[in-house]
Amino acid sequence: MGNQTLTSFSQNPSPNPANPTAQTDDSRQKTQNIALAEPNNDVISMEKTSGNEGLKEKGKRISDCMLEQYFGTAAGVGIGLAVGLQRRNVKPFLIIATCGSLMDYVHGYVGPCSGLIEDYNAAKRSMESEQKSN
Numbered sequence: 117m118g119n120q121t122l123t124s125f126s127q128n129p130s131p132n133p134a135n136p137t138a139q140t141d142d143s144r145q146k147t148q149n150i151a152l153a154e155p156n157n158d159v160i161s162m163e164k165t166s167g168n169e170g171l172k173e174k175g176k177r178i179s180d181c182m183l184e185q186y187f188g189t190a191a192g193v194g195i196g197l198a199v200g201l202q203r204r205n206v207k208p209f210l211i212i213a214t215c216g217s218l219m220d221y222v223h224g225y226v227g228p229c230s231g232l233i234e235d236y237n238a239a240k241r242s243m244e245s246e247q248k249s250n
Contacts, residue, residue: 171243174236181232185224192216 196212225233 167243171236171239174232174239178229178232178236181229182221182224185220185228188216188219188223189213190216192219 192213192215193209196209196216199212200206200209
């Protein structure tokens with residue numbers, strides 16, 4: 117049982133139709149297609165690319181993941197609003213709402229988004245080492 121991973125590699129076609137064997141650096145970019153077979157036989161397909169586009173995609177996924185962490189901000193605004201209205205001062209509201217936002221950031225960084233961040237950093241180091249070797 118569990119997830120099964122099916123992996124296939126392909127190379128992008130040549131951008132020059134007159135000479136189909138000619139390839140530029142951009143067309144040499146490899147694409148890895150991954151299909152995850154879920155226990156209920158649904159197939160989830162993802163495409164991972166290497167290079168700058170791959171880093172941009174990974175960065176976008178990290179941003180999306182970090183922006184999904186909103187519970188602390190919502191709780192901070194709610195609690196801060198109640199405390200601020202009770203004390204008739206805006207300072208508690210600002211402090212508690214800011215603490216809630218920071219809590220969301222830390223939770224996302226060390227929790228659900230940590231794998232994406234590690235993957236991004238590894239891809240960035242790999243790309244930098246390739247550029248140094250060339």
